[in-house]
Amino acid sequence: MERLRLSDAPGRQKRVLAVHDISCLGRCSLTVALPMLSAAGLETTILPTAVLSTHTGGFEGYTYRDLVEDMNPVADHWHALGLRFDAVFTGWLGTHRHIRRMNHLLEAFAGSAPALVVDPVMGDNGRLYATLDQAYVDAMREYCAGAELLLPNLTEAALLTRMPYPGEGYDRAYILDMLRRLRALGPREVVLTGVSLAEGRIGAAAWDGEKLACRDAEFVPGQWHGAGDVFACALLGARFSGKPMEECLAVAVDFTHRCIVRTRDAGTDERLGLQFEPELWRLAAKG
Numbered sequence: 709m710e711r712l713r714l715s716d717a718p719g720r721q722k723r724v725l726a727v728h729d730i731s732c733l734g735r736c737s738l739t740v741a742l743p744m745l746s747a748a749g750l751e752t753t754i755l756p757t758a759v760l761s762t763h764t765g766g767f768e769g770y771t772y773r774d775l776v777e778d779m780n781p782v783a784d785h786w787h788a789l790g791l792r793f794d795a796v797f798t799g800w801l802g803t804h805r806h807i808r809r810m811n812h813l814l815e816a817f818a819g820s821a822p823a824l825v826v827d828p829v830m831g832d833n834g835r836l837y838a839t840l841d842q843a844y845v846d847a848m849r850e851y852c853a854g855a856e857l858l859l860p861n862l863t864e865a866a867l868l869t870r871m872p873y874p875g876e877g878y879d880r881a882y883i884l885d886m887l888r889r890l891r892a893l894g895p896r897e898v899v900l901t902g903v904s905l906a907e908g909r910i911g912a913a914a915w916d917g918e919k920l921a922c923r924d925a926e927f928v929p930g931q932w933h934g935a936g937d938v939f940a941c942a943l944l945g946a947r948f949s950g951k952p953m954e955e956c957l958a959v960a961v962d963f964t965h966r967c968i969v970r971t972r973d974a975g976t977d978e979r980l981g982l983q984f985e986p987e988l989w990r991l992a993a994k995g
Contacts, residue, residue, distance in 0.1 A: 711790035722948050723751040723792065725822070727810065728799035728937075731763035735981025736934035737799055741941050747988040748945025753793070755782060755813075757806050765933045766979045774802075778807040783816050792820035795856075797944060799937065800829040802839065808849050814854070823856035826895070827940050830865040836871040854893030857947070859940050861902045864958060865890055879903055881959075887915035896995045897953065911961045912939070914953045923957035925965035932968050934981035939964045945991050963990060 715721075726743055728737035738754055745752040757779070759867070761771040770784040796814065801807055814824065828848050831837050836845065845867050852858050852868060866873040869889040874882060883903055890898040899914045904927065911924030943960035974983060 709788055711788075714790070714792060717850060721749065721751050722794040723753065724795045724944070724948070725753045725755060725793045726797050726799075727755045727757060727762060727801075727813075729758040729802070731760045733761060733875050734761045734763040734765070734767070734933060734979055735984065736937050740934055740937040740981070740984065741797070741799070743988065744938070744941035744984065744991060745945055746803040748941075748949070748991045750948055753791075754787075755779060757801055762979075763933060763981075766931070773936055776803065776805045776809060779795055779806070779920075780812055783809075787816045791817075792818075793817055793822040794822040795944070795948070797825040797827075797940075799827045799940070801848075804844060804847050807851050810851065822902065824854050825859070825940075825944060826852050826855040827856045827859045827936065828852055828868065829936075830867055832861060834863055834866075834875065836863075836867065841899075849893060849974035856897065857944075858890060858893075858895040858898045859943070860890065860898075860900060861936060862886075862900065865900055868893060874925060876904070877927075883913050884915070884920055887913060887920070891915055892918060899943065899953075899957070901936060911956055914957055921954040921957055923961040925961050928965070928968045928972055930968070930972060931978050932982060933979055935964055935968060938967055938982050938984050942991060963987060966990070 722933040726738060726741040728741055728908045730738045738756060742752050742754055756775050758775055759773045764770060798810060802880045830840055830845060830848060849868050860868060863873060865886050869886060871886060887898050887900055897916045899912055901912045903913045908927050910927045911925040914921045939960045943956050946956040948958040966987050967984045
Protein backbone atom coordinates (compact mmCIF):
# COMPACT_ATOMS: atom_id res chain seq x y z
CA MET A 709 0.00 0.00 0.00
CA GLU A 710 1.42 3.37 -1.02
CA ARG A 711 1.74 5.59 2.02
CA LEU A 712 0.65 9.21 2.09
CA ARG A 713 3.10 12.01 1.40
CA LEU A 714 2.72 14.42 4.34
CA SER A 715 4.33 17.80 4.85
CA ASP A 716 6.78 18.47 7.66
CA ALA A 717 7.38 22.05 6.57
CA PRO A 718 7.40 24.80 9.20
CA GLY A 719 3.99 26.45 9.38
CA ARG A 720 2.28 23.50 7.71
CA GLN A 721 -1.46 23.14 7.96
CA LYS A 722 -2.55 21.36 11.14
CA ARG A 723 -4.63 18.18 10.81
CA VAL A 724 -7.48 17.42 13.22
CA LEU A 725 -9.59 14.27 13.46
CA ALA A 726 -13.17 15.03 14.54
CA VAL A 727 -14.98 12.03 16.05
CA HIS A 728 -18.69 12.79 16.47
CA ASP A 729 -22.06 11.57 15.26
CA ILE A 730 -23.69 12.85 12.07
CA SER A 731 -27.14 14.31 12.64
CA CYS A 732 -28.35 14.82 9.07
CA LEU A 733 -30.80 17.57 10.07
CA GLY A 734 -30.12 20.07 12.82
CA ARG A 735 -26.71 21.72 12.92
CA CYS A 736 -24.61 19.94 15.56
CA SER A 737 -21.75 17.47 15.93
CA LEU A 738 -19.99 16.76 12.60
CA THR A 739 -22.17 19.10 10.51
CA VAL A 740 -20.81 21.89 12.71
CA ALA A 741 -17.27 20.59 13.27
CA LEU A 742 -16.31 20.01 9.64
CA PRO A 743 -17.18 23.48 8.25
CA MET A 744 -16.08 25.40 11.34
CA LEU A 745 -12.69 23.75 11.81
CA SER A 746 -12.07 23.98 8.07
CA ALA A 747 -12.93 27.69 8.08
CA ALA A 748 -10.43 28.14 10.91
CA GLY A 749 -7.71 26.75 8.63
CA LEU A 750 -7.49 23.20 9.97
CA GLU A 751 -7.40 20.16 7.69
CA THR A 752 -10.30 18.21 9.15
CA THR A 753 -10.69 14.45 8.88
CA ILE A 754 -13.92 12.94 10.20
CA LEU A 755 -14.85 9.67 11.89
CA PRO A 756 -18.64 9.30 12.42
CA THR A 757 -19.74 7.34 15.49
CA ALA A 758 -23.38 7.12 14.33
CA VAL A 759 -25.76 8.53 11.73
CA LEU A 760 -29.12 10.01 12.78
CA SER A 761 -31.90 11.50 10.70
CA THR A 762 -32.00 14.43 13.15
CA HIS A 763 -30.38 15.28 16.46
CA THR A 764 -32.29 14.08 19.53
CA GLY A 765 -33.18 17.47 21.01
CA GLY A 766 -36.91 18.01 20.56
CA PHE A 767 -37.39 15.58 17.67
CA GLU A 768 -39.41 12.38 17.81
CA GLY A 769 -39.18 9.33 15.56
CA TYR A 770 -35.58 9.95 14.52
CA THR A 771 -33.54 7.15 12.97
CA TYR A 772 -30.23 5.96 14.46
CA ARG A 773 -27.52 3.79 12.93
CA ASP A 774 -24.55 2.87 15.11
CA LEU A 775 -21.20 2.87 13.28
CA VAL A 776 -19.06 1.49 16.10
CA GLU A 777 -18.04 -1.57 14.07
CA ASP A 778 -16.54 0.68 11.39
CA MET A 779 -14.26 2.62 13.72
CA ASN A 780 -11.39 0.15 14.08
CA PRO A 781 -11.17 -0.78 10.36
CA VAL A 782 -11.17 2.91 9.39
CA ALA A 783 -8.45 3.71 11.95
CA ASP A 784 -6.37 0.72 10.84
CA HIS A 785 -6.58 1.79 7.18
CA TRP A 786 -5.45 5.32 8.05
CA HIS A 787 -2.58 3.93 10.12
CA ALA A 788 -1.46 1.76 7.22
CA LEU A 789 -1.44 4.87 5.01
CA GLY A 790 0.89 6.62 7.45
CA LEU A 791 -1.64 9.29 8.37
CA ARG A 792 -0.80 11.55 11.32
CA PHE A 793 -2.93 13.89 13.40
CA ASP A 794 -2.07 16.96 15.42
CA ALA A 795 -5.26 16.61 17.44
CA VAL A 796 -8.15 14.24 17.97
CA PHE A 797 -11.40 15.97 18.93
CA THR A 798 -14.18 13.75 20.29
CA GLY A 799 -17.78 14.60 21.08
CA TRP A 800 -20.72 12.21 21.30
CA LEU A 801 -19.45 8.65 21.70
CA GLY A 802 -22.51 7.10 23.30
CA THR A 803 -21.46 3.61 24.43
CA HIS A 804 -18.61 1.87 26.23
CA ARG A 805 -17.77 0.19 22.93
CA HIS A 806 -17.14 3.56 21.28
CA ILE A 807 -14.81 4.54 24.12
CA ARG A 808 -12.89 1.28 23.70
CA ARG A 809 -12.61 1.96 19.96
CA MET A 810 -11.25 5.42 20.71
CA ASN A 811 -8.59 3.92 22.96
CA HIS A 812 -7.59 1.65 20.06
CA LEU A 813 -7.39 4.62 17.70
CA LEU A 814 -5.32 6.69 20.11
CA GLU A 815 -2.89 3.80 20.55
CA ALA A 816 -2.60 3.41 16.77
CA PHE A 817 -1.67 7.07 16.32
CA ALA A 818 0.37 7.49 19.49
CA GLY A 819 3.52 7.90 17.40
CA SER A 820 2.39 11.32 16.19
CA ALA A 821 1.33 12.26 19.74
CA PRO A 822 -1.96 13.96 18.82
CA ALA A 823 -3.48 16.26 21.43
CA LEU A 824 -6.76 14.76 22.68
CA VAL A 825 -9.59 17.28 22.98
CA VAL A 826 -12.67 15.89 24.71
CA ASP A 827 -16.18 17.28 24.82
CA PRO A 828 -17.66 14.65 27.19
CA VAL A 829 -21.20 14.80 25.84
CA MET A 830 -23.25 13.14 28.59
CA GLY A 831 -26.01 15.43 29.82
CA ASP A 832 -27.45 18.88 30.39
CA ASN A 833 -29.61 20.78 32.87
CA GLY A 834 -28.54 18.49 35.69
CA ARG A 835 -29.57 15.25 33.97
CA LEU A 836 -27.64 12.40 32.40
CA TYR A 837 -28.88 11.60 28.90
CA ALA A 838 -31.43 8.77 28.99
CA THR A 839 -29.35 6.32 26.91
CA LEU A 840 -26.36 6.53 29.29
CA ASP A 841 -25.68 5.04 32.73
CA GLN A 842 -23.25 5.40 35.61
CA ALA A 843 -20.88 2.84 34.11
CA TYR A 844 -20.59 5.06 31.03
CA VAL A 845 -19.83 8.07 33.25
CA ASP A 846 -17.06 6.07 34.95
CA ALA A 847 -15.61 5.03 31.59
CA MET A 848 -15.75 8.63 30.35
CA ARG A 849 -14.01 9.82 33.51
CA GLU A 850 -11.11 7.46 32.79
CA TYR A 851 -11.04 8.45 29.12
CA CYS A 852 -10.90 12.17 29.99
CA ALA A 853 -7.76 11.63 32.03
CA GLY A 854 -5.75 11.51 28.80
CA ALA A 855 -7.11 14.79 27.43
CA GLU A 856 -4.98 17.79 26.60
CA LEU A 857 -8.13 19.90 26.74
CA LEU A 858 -11.44 18.99 28.41
CA LEU A 859 -14.66 20.88 27.57
CA PRO A 860 -17.55 19.85 29.86
CA ASN A 861 -20.69 21.81 30.68
CA LEU A 862 -21.80 22.15 34.31
CA THR A 863 -23.82 18.94 34.25
CA GLU A 864 -20.97 16.90 32.77
CA ALA A 865 -18.47 18.49 35.16
CA ALA A 866 -20.63 17.49 38.14
CA LEU A 867 -20.86 13.92 36.82
CA LEU A 868 -17.12 13.67 36.23
CA THR A 869 -16.13 15.13 39.61
CA ARG A 870 -18.98 13.50 41.60
CA MET A 871 -19.98 16.96 42.81
CA PRO A 872 -23.66 17.86 43.26
CA TYR A 873 -25.13 19.69 40.29
CA PRO A 874 -25.31 23.34 41.43
CA GLY A 875 -28.23 24.54 39.30
CA GLU A 876 -28.01 28.33 39.44
CA GLY A 877 -26.76 28.43 43.03
CA TYR A 878 -23.02 28.79 42.59
CA ASP A 879 -20.35 31.48 42.71
CA ARG A 880 -16.81 32.07 41.45
CA ALA A 881 -15.31 29.98 44.27
CA TYR A 882 -17.48 26.99 43.33
CA ILE A 883 -16.47 27.24 39.66
CA LEU A 884 -12.79 27.43 40.57
CA ASP A 885 -13.14 24.39 42.84
CA MET A 886 -14.88 22.45 40.07
CA LEU A 887 -12.20 23.40 37.55
CA ARG A 888 -9.47 22.27 39.94
CA ARG A 889 -11.21 18.94 40.50
CA LEU A 890 -11.64 18.44 36.76
CA ARG A 891 -7.97 19.13 36.13
CA ALA A 892 -7.05 16.69 38.91
CA LEU A 893 -8.59 13.95 36.76
CA GLY A 894 -5.67 14.34 34.35
CA PRO A 895 -6.32 16.87 31.55
CA ARG A 896 -3.79 19.68 31.15
CA GLU A 897 -6.41 22.38 30.56
CA VAL A 898 -10.11 22.55 31.35
CA VAL A 899 -12.77 24.86 29.93
CA LEU A 900 -16.13 24.82 31.71
CA THR A 901 -19.06 25.97 29.58
CA GLY A 902 -22.46 27.41 30.48
CA VAL A 903 -21.02 29.42 33.37
CA SER A 904 -23.00 32.40 34.68
CA LEU A 905 -21.20 34.56 37.23
CA ALA A 906 -23.33 37.69 36.72
CA GLU A 907 -27.07 38.12 36.30
CA GLY A 908 -28.11 38.11 32.65
CA ARG A 909 -24.70 36.87 31.47
CA ILE A 910 -23.39 33.44 30.42
CA GLY A 911 -20.09 32.17 29.10
CA ALA A 912 -17.16 29.95 30.00
CA ALA A 913 -14.28 29.67 32.45
CA ALA A 914 -10.86 28.06 31.94
CA TRP A 915 -8.18 26.77 34.29
CA ASP A 916 -4.66 25.64 33.38
CA GLY A 917 -3.45 24.94 36.90
CA GLU A 918 -2.32 28.49 37.54
CA LYS A 919 -4.69 31.05 36.04
CA LEU A 920 -8.47 31.39 35.94
CA ALA A 921 -9.81 32.98 32.76
CA CYS A 922 -13.46 33.92 32.22
CA ARG A 923 -15.49 35.36 29.38
CA ASP A 924 -19.23 35.95 29.12
CA ALA A 925 -21.87 37.57 26.94
CA GLU A 926 -25.49 38.59 27.26
CA PHE A 927 -27.77 35.63 28.01
CA VAL A 928 -30.29 35.02 25.21
CA PRO A 929 -33.31 32.95 26.37
CA GLY A 930 -34.13 29.94 24.23
CA GLN A 931 -33.17 26.34 23.45
CA TRP A 932 -30.08 26.82 21.31
CA HIS A 933 -29.34 23.36 19.95
CA GLY A 934 -25.73 22.87 18.88
CA ALA A 935 -24.43 25.91 20.79
CA GLY A 936 -21.94 23.74 22.67
CA ASP A 937 -20.57 22.35 19.40
CA VAL A 938 -20.25 25.83 17.92
CA PHE A 939 -18.41 27.02 21.02
CA ALA A 940 -16.05 24.04 21.11
CA CYS A 941 -15.11 24.36 17.42
CA ALA A 942 -14.53 28.11 17.64
CA LEU A 943 -12.33 27.57 20.70
CA LEU A 944 -10.35 24.76 19.06
CA GLY A 945 -9.79 26.80 15.91
CA ALA A 946 -8.46 29.72 17.93
CA ARG A 947 -6.30 27.46 20.07
CA PHE A 948 -4.59 25.90 17.06
CA SER A 949 -3.81 29.34 15.67
CA GLY A 950 -1.57 29.79 18.73
CA LYS A 951 -3.72 32.15 20.76
CA PRO A 952 -3.56 32.12 24.58
CA MET A 953 -6.55 30.58 26.33
CA GLU A 954 -7.97 33.90 27.50
CA GLU A 955 -8.14 35.10 23.89
CA CYS A 956 -9.55 31.73 22.76
CA LEU A 957 -12.38 32.11 25.25
CA ALA A 958 -13.15 35.55 23.87
CA VAL A 959 -13.24 34.25 20.29
CA ALA A 960 -15.47 31.28 21.17
CA VAL A 961 -17.91 33.08 23.48
CA ASP A 962 -18.31 36.07 21.17
CA PHE A 963 -18.73 33.90 18.06
CA THR A 964 -21.32 31.67 19.72
CA HIS A 965 -23.24 34.69 21.00
CA ARG A 966 -23.34 36.22 17.52
CA CYS A 967 -24.71 32.96 16.10
CA ILE A 968 -27.39 32.74 18.79
CA VAL A 969 -28.50 36.34 18.21
CA ARG A 970 -28.61 35.78 14.44
CA THR A 971 -30.70 32.62 14.94
CA ARG A 972 -33.07 34.35 17.34
CA ASP A 973 -33.57 37.29 14.98
CA ALA A 974 -34.29 34.95 12.05
CA GLY A 975 -37.16 33.36 13.97
CA THR A 976 -36.67 29.89 12.52
CA ASP A 977 -37.28 26.66 14.42
CA GLU A 978 -34.65 26.39 17.16
CA ARG A 979 -34.29 22.66 16.47
CA LEU A 980 -32.51 23.52 13.21
CA GLY A 981 -29.50 24.67 15.21
CA LEU A 982 -27.49 27.88 15.11
CA GLN A 983 -27.06 29.90 11.93
CA PHE A 984 -23.28 29.84 12.09
CA GLU A 985 -22.58 29.76 8.34
CA PRO A 986 -22.86 33.54 7.71
CA GLU A 987 -20.40 34.10 10.57
CA LEU A 988 -17.69 31.70 9.40
CA TRP A 989 -15.61 34.50 7.89
CA ARG A 990 -14.88 35.65 11.44
CA LEU A 991 -13.09 32.38 12.20
CA ALA A 992 -10.99 32.70 9.06
CA ALA A 993 -10.10 36.26 10.01
CA LYS A 994 -9.06 35.08 13.49
CA GLY A 995 -6.79 32.35 12.10
